[in-house]
Amino acid sequence: AQSVTQPDIHITVSEGASLELRCNYSYGATPYLFWYVQSPGQGLQLLLKYFSGDTLVQGIKGFEAEFKRSQSSFNLRKPSVHWSDAAEYFCAVGAADSWGKFQFGAGTQVVVTP
Amino acid sequence: DTAVSQTPKYLVTQMGNDKSIKCEQNLGHDTMYWYKQDSKKFLKIMFSYNNKELIINETVPNRFSPKSPDKAHLNLHINSLELGDSAVYFCASSQSNSPLHFGNGTRLTVT
Known part of the structure; x- marks a missing residue:
């Protein structure tokens, strides 16, 4: 069974600074990996996904993530955060044979300070 | 033009209700x-x-019953509500092997 770990529950970052959110997964085959963002009172919005191919994927809002099979990681990065990036971020892993039955990490709350 | 919409946004009810x-x-x-x-x-x-x-039907109490009248709708009925049912419930949709699109959630509070 697949599982996802987000080691950081809470991260505080200054506006304009870089951001990196960690995600480690456990899955036997090639995983399908996702990052979602949840703003307060809102649903989850897809930032980016990795299915196959280039291990560095670009997403919306200036985010990117890198799949590293050797480290079982799929870390999310943004070079320069904006105050509007304050939100909860979720990493998720899926499998082709049970599509939609995603395993979500516990989330990382990002606080952006002036 | 909302892609996935769910109603209500908030739901406050007493234990035992449906x-x-x-x-x-x-x-x-x-x-x-x-x-x-x-x-x-x-x-x-x-x-x-x-x-x-x-x-997909995870280990959910049978008080929870989903109903899909057509492929554009999926409703969730909950009988005999308990305090532990308080949560935010998200509806989502996808095409085969594509990412999930989520609704904005329904915050259920059972008192």
Whole structure:
């Protein structure tokens, strides 16, 4: 069974600074990996996904993530955060044979300070 | 033009009551889901329907019954509500092997 770990529950970052959110997964085959963002009172919005191919994927809002099979990681990065990036971020892993039955990490709350 | 819409946004009710949450998607997706997010923000799938057929049914109490009248709608009916049912319930949809699109959630509070 697949599982996802987000080691950081809470991260505080200054506006304009870089951001990196960690995600480690456990899955036997090639995983399908996702990052979602949840703003307060809102649903989850897809930032980016990795299915196959280039291990560095670009997403919306200036985010990117890198799949590293050797480290079982799929870390999310943004070079320069904006105050509007304050939100909860979720990493998720899926499998082709049970599509939609995603395993979500516990989330990382990002606080952006002036 | 909302892609996945669910109603109501907030639902406050007493223990023992029966309530329903409705979900509709206009993306033409063939699969719809219900996810539960608990107070610690942990997300867990409850059900999944593909073209009105139940394909994922996690270990959810049988007080929870999903109903899909057509592939654009997936409703969730909950009988005999308990305090532990308080959570945010998210509807989502996807086309086969594509990412999930989530609704904005229904915050259920059982008193």
